[in-house]
Amino acid sequence: MTNTEYPNPLLNITDLPKFDLFHVEHVELAIDQLLAENRVQIERLVQSSEKPSWDNFIEPLESLDNRFERVWGPIGHLDSVKNSDEWHAAYTACLEKVTAYHSEMGQNKGLFDKFTALAESVEFSDYSLAQKKVIENALRNFRLSGIDLPEVKQQEYQQIKQQLSQLSSQFGNNVLKSTQAWSKLIKDPEELAGLPENAMGLLQQLAEQKDQQGWLVTLDFPSYIAIMTHAENRDLRAEVYRAFGTRASDQAVNVEYDNSKIIEKIRLLRHQLAGLLGFEQYADYSLATKMAENRDQVLGFLRDLATRSKPQAEKELQTLKAFAKTELGIEDFEPWDVSFVSEKLKSATLSLSQETLRxxxxxxxxxxxxxxxxxxxxxxxxxxxxxxxxxxxxxxxxxxxxxxxxxxxxxxxxxxxxxxxxxxxxxxxxxxxxxxxxxxxxxxxxxxxxxxxxxxxxxxxxxxxxxxxxxxxxxxxxxxxxxxxxxxxxxxxxxxxxxxxxxxxxxxxxxxxxxxxxxxxxxxxxxxxxxxxxxxxxxxxxxxGFQSAMMMVRQIEFALMDFELHSFYDPQEAEDILDLAQRIREEVAVVQPPEYSRMLHSFSHIFAGGYAAGYFSYKWAEVLSADAFSLFEETGILNSETGVRFKNTILAAGGSIDPMVLFKSFRGREPKIDALLRHSGIAA
Known part of the structure; x- marks a missing residue:
C-alpha cells in the first residue's frame, strides 16, 4: 500500500503501526472517521432483515472491533510511552468520543436483539464452545452496559461512563505530571554516599539531559529506588520518600496535580454506576466478570492470608529494627529506613544485595x-x-x-x-x-x-x-x-x-x-x-523468603484498601479515604507510614487502570500460579512435556473456557494455597 491510499497513517491497518509517520494532527481525524464508518456499518447490520448467523452478523462485528482496536490502540499506547501535552490533549478529546461510542454500542437494542436471537436459535447448539462463549459474554456485557434500563437511565449511564473515563485519564496524567514536577539537583557527591556506581551514573545522566551539572534525583522509579535502598544520607531518604509518597496529593510540593477531588468523584460515580445496574456496591459489579464469586469470598481470602502472614511479618520487622539499632545506630526507625536497612541486613545475613547480583x-x-x-x-x-x-x-x-x-x-x-x-x-x-x-x-x-x-x-x-x-x-x-x-x-x-x-x-x-x-x-x-x-x-x-511476610501484608493492605473502598461506600456518609487507609493499616500492616502519606493518590492501578475492586487478583492468581509451577517442581523445572501441557491448556484457550476448568485440566485437581506459602517462606 502506498501512503497516498492512506493519507492518515493511523487508519492504515494493513501492517504494523506506522509509528514513524504518526503525528498529533492525525489523531482526532482518524477517530472521527473510524467511529463514523463503524456506526454506519453497525446500523446496516441492525437493520438487515436477514436472520442473524455467525457469518452474517458476528464476523462483520468482529471486523469492526478489530479495526477499532488497531486504530485506537496505538493512540493510547503513545500517550503512555511518549507523552506530550499536545498528544495527551488529542488523546483526551478522543477519549470522550470513544467512551460515548462504547456506551452507545453497549445499549444498542438492535444489536442486543440480534445476539439474543442467535443465542435462542437452533444453530446455537451446533456452535463450538468458543463461539458460544463469545455470544454469552456479549449478552452479559450488554446487561452490564445497562441494556435493560429505561432510556433516561441509559443516558445517565452514558454520562457516568463518560465522566469516569475522563477522570481516570486525568488521574493518571496527574500522577505522571506530579512525578515529573519534583527533582533535586545535588552538586556534592558526598551527599550521595552509598550509591553504587551505576546509580551515580544514572543520576549524572539525568542531570546532563536537563543541561545541568551534578546528579539529578527524580521520582522516576530507578532513581527513587536507588536513593531509598542505598543512600546513607538519611535526610535525603526522608525527603525523597515524602516527595514520592505525596505525589498528586494535597501534600505534594506542587498541588496543582492533586487527585483528592478526582478520587472522591470516581468513588461516587462508580457507586452510582453499580446502583443503576442493580448492584448494591461497585465491588459486586466488578465481580460479575471475575472468578471470585462474592465480596465475602474475596475479603475472607485476603484476611485469611493476612492472618497467616502477619505474625511472621511482625517478627521480620522486629529483626529489622534490632539490626538498624545495633549495627547502624538508627534508634528511631522510620519507613524511609526500611529499604536501606533491609538491603544492609540482607547483605550481612545472606551476603546478598541487589547490587551484588546486578x-x-x-x-x-x-x-x-x-x-x-x-x-x-x-x-x-x-x-x-x-x-x-x-x-x-x-x-x-x-x-x-x-x-x-x-x-x-x-x-x-x-x-x-x-x-x-x-x-x-x-x-x-x-x-x-x-x-x-x-x-x-x-x-x-x-x-x-x-x-x-x-x-x-x-x-x-x-x-x-x-x-x-x-x-x-x-x-x-x-x-x-x-x-x-x-x-x-x-x-x-x-x-x-x-x-x-x-x-x-x-x-x-x-x-x-x-x-x-x-x-x-x-x-x-x-x-x-x-x-x-x-x-x-x-x-x-x-x-x-527474606521479609516475604512483610511484602505479603503490604500487598494485602493495598488489596483490602481497594476492595473496601468499593465494597462499603455510602454517599451520605462516605468514610474518608485517609481514615479507611489507616483503619486497614492498623488491621494488617506492620509498617505505619507518616500522617502526610498519600499512597492512594497515585494508586493508578485502581483509579487509572483496570484493577478497581480487583487488585486482589494479584494474590488470587498467585495461588494458582504457584500451584501450577509446583507441577514443574515435580516433573522437572524445564520439562518440555509439562510446558506443552501448560501451553495447550492455560495459554491456548484464551478466554474461551472458565479458568478454574483450565486449571483443573492442567493440574488434575483444585488449587491449593500451600505452594504459595512455601515459595514465600511463610511457615503458616
Missing part, C-alpha cells in the same frame, strides 16, 4: 535466557526483526516462530525508564489473533513495557534480580497473548479472561528466576562471563 544480569544475557526457557518449554523460537517502525530508538522488535518456521506472534520490547513515559511495567495488545471472514489469520502482536535503569554511557545495562522478575512477569502476559489458539476476537489471548485469572501466566513465569535451571540460562557476569555462583544462588534462594 553484574550477573546483563540485559542481553537475561533476554537470551528468557527466550531459551520459552523455546524449551513451549516449542517456539524467538528472533529479533530489524527495520520495524518504533516510537523510540531503544525499542526492539521480536518474532515468535514455530517448528515449521511460521510466525506465531510478534512483540515490541521497551525496557528503559525515560522522561514522558508512564512509570511501572505492563503488557498491552497491539494486535489480537483473529481469523478474517476470508480465512486469513491475523497474528497477535504485544507491547511489553518496563521502566528499568537505562544503560549509562557505553556500558550495557545490567538488571537487578527484582527487575529480572518484572521482565519475566510481563513476558508471561505476553505469551498468554501470543500463544492463544483462539480465532475469535473477544476470547483471543487475554481478552475475555477473568481479571483474577489473567495474572496466572505472568506470575507463573517469575518462578524461573529463582531456580538453578533458569538462573544458569539468564546469568553471566558482565566481566567474567560466569553464571551465578553456588554461594550467591543459595543466598538468592534463601532471600525469596
Amino acid at each position: 553484574p550477573y544480569f546483563p540485559v542481553n544475557t537475561v533476554l537470551t535466557g528468557l527466550f531459551n526457557i520459552t523455546e524449551t518449554l513451549f516449542g517456539v523460537r524467538i528472533r529479533e526483526k530489524q527495520g520495524v517502525p518504533v516510537w523510540h530508538k531503544a525499542v526492539r522488535f521480536f518474532e515468535l516462530v514455530d517448528a515449521a518456521d511460521e510466525v506465531v506472534g510478534q512483540f515490541y520490547l521497551d525496557l528503559y525508564a525515560r522522561e514522558n513515559k508512564r512509570g511501572g511495567a505492563w503488557m498491552d495488545s497491539a494486535v489480537s489473533r483473529w481469523k478474517h471472514s476470508g480465512g486469513d489469520l491475523q497474528k497477535p502482536v504485544a507491547y511489553l513495557v518496563c521502566n528499568f535503569t537505562p544503560p549509562v554511557g557505553d556500558k550495557p545495562a545490567c538488571l537487578t534480580h527484582d527487575e529480572v522478575t518484572t521482565l519475566f512477569h510481563e513476558f508471561g502476559h505476553g505469551i498468554h497473548h501470543l500463544m492463544t489458539q483462539m480465532e475469535h476476537l473477544d476470547i483471543s489471548g487475554i481478552s475475555g479472561v477473568p481479571w483474577d485469572a489473567v495474572e496466572l501466566p505472568s506470575q507463573f513465569m517469575e518462578n524461573f528466576c529463582w531456580e538453578r535451571e533458569g538462573l544458569d540460562l539468564i546469568s553471566s557476569h558482565i566481566e567474567t562471563g560466569e553464571v551465578l555462583p553456588e554461594a550467591l544462588f543459595d543466598s538468592l534462594k534463601a532471600s525469596r
Whole structure:
C-alpha cells in the first residue's frame, strides 16, 4: 500500500503501526472517521432483515472491533510511552468520543436483539464452545452496559461512563505530571554516599539531559529506588520518600496535580454506576466478570492470608529494627529506613544485595535466557526483526516462530525508564489473533513495557534480580497473548479472561528466576562471563523468603484498601479515604507510614487502570500460579512435556473456557494455597 491510499497513517491497518509517520494532527481525524464508518456499518447490520448467523452478523462485528482496536490502540499506547501535552490533549478529546461510542454500542437494542436471537436459535447448539462463549459474554456485557434500563437511565449511564473515563485519564496524567514536577539537583557527591556506581551514573545522566551539572534525583522509579535502598544520607531518604509518597496529593510540593477531588468523584460515580445496574456496591459489579464469586469470598481470602502472614511479618520487622539499632545506630526507625536497612541486613545475613547480583544480569544475557526457557518449554523460537517502525530508538522488535518456521506472534520490547513515559511495567495488545471472514489469520502482536535503569554511557545495562522478575512477569502476559489458539476476537489471548485469572501466566513465569535451571540460562557476569555462583544462588534462594511476610501484608493492605473502598461506600456518609487507609493499616500492616502519606493518590492501578475492586487478583492468581509451577517442581523445572501441557491448556484457550476448568485440566485437581506459602517462606 502506498501512503497516498492512506493519507492518515493511523487508519492504515494493513501492517504494523506506522509509528514513524504518526503525528498529533492525525489523531482526532482518524477517530472521527473510524467511529463514523463503524456506526454506519453497525446500523446496516441492525437493520438487515436477514436472520442473524455467525457469518452474517458476528464476523462483520468482529471486523469492526478489530479495526477499532488497531486504530485506537496505538493512540493510547503513545500517550503512555511518549507523552506530550499536545498528544495527551488529542488523546483526551478522543477519549470522550470513544467512551460515548462504547456506551452507545453497549445499549444498542438492535444489536442486543440480534445476539439474543442467535443465542435462542437452533444453530446455537451446533456452535463450538468458543463461539458460544463469545455470544454469552456479549449478552452479559450488554446487561452490564445497562441494556435493560429505561432510556433516561441509559443516558445517565452514558454520562457516568463518560465522566469516569475522563477522570481516570486525568488521574493518571496527574500522577505522571506530579512525578515529573519534583527533582533535586545535588552538586556534592558526598551527599550521595552509598550509591553504587551505576546509580551515580544514572543520576549524572539525568542531570546532563536537563543541561545541568551534578546528579539529578527524580521520582522516576530507578532513581527513587536507588536513593531509598542505598543512600546513607538519611535526610535525603526522608525527603525523597515524602516527595514520592505525596505525589498528586494535597501534600505534594506542587498541588496543582492533586487527585483528592478526582478520587472522591470516581468513588461516587462508580457507586452510582453499580446502583443503576442493580448492584448494591461497585465491588459486586466488578465481580460479575471475575472468578471470585462474592465480596465475602474475596475479603475472607485476603484476611485469611493476612492472618497467616502477619505474625511472621511482625517478627521480620522486629529483626529489622534490632539490626538498624545495633549495627547502624538508627534508634528511631522510620519507613524511609526500611529499604536501606533491609538491603544492609540482607547483605550481612545472606551476603546478598541487589547490587551484588546486578553484574550477573546483563540485559542481553537475561533476554537470551528468557527466550531459551520459552523455546524449551513451549516449542517456539524467538528472533529479533530489524527495520520495524518504533516510537523510540531503544525499542526492539521480536518474532515468535514455530517448528515449521511460521510466525506465531510478534512483540515490541521497551525496557528503559525515560522522561514522558508512564512509570511501572505492563503488557498491552497491539494486535489480537483473529481469523478474517476470508480465512486469513491475523497474528497477535504485544507491547511489553518496563521502566528499568537505562544503560549509562557505553556500558550495557545490567538488571537487578527484582527487575529480572518484572521482565519475566510481563513476558508471561505476553505469551498468554501470543500463544492463544483462539480465532475469535473477544476470547483471543487475554481478552475475555477473568481479571483474577489473567495474572496466572505472568506470575507463573517469575518462578524461573529463582531456580538453578533458569538462573544458569539468564546469568553471566558482565566481566567474567560466569553464571551465578553456588554461594550467591543459595543466598538468592534463601532471600525469596527474606521479609516475604512483610511484602505479603503490604500487598494485602493495598488489596483490602481497594476492595473496601468499593465494597462499603455510602454517599451520605462516605468514610474518608485517609481514615479507611489507616483503619486497614492498623488491621494488617506492620509498617505505619507518616500522617502526610498519600499512597492512594497515585494508586493508578485502581483509579487509572483496570484493577478497581480487583487488585486482589494479584494474590488470587498467585495461588494458582504457584500451584501450577509446583507441577514443574515435580516433573522437572524445564520439562518440555509439562510446558506443552501448560501451553495447550492455560495459554491456548484464551478466554474461551472458565479458568478454574483450565486449571483443573492442567493440574488434575483444585488449587491449593500451600505452594504459595512455601515459595514465600511463610511457615503458616
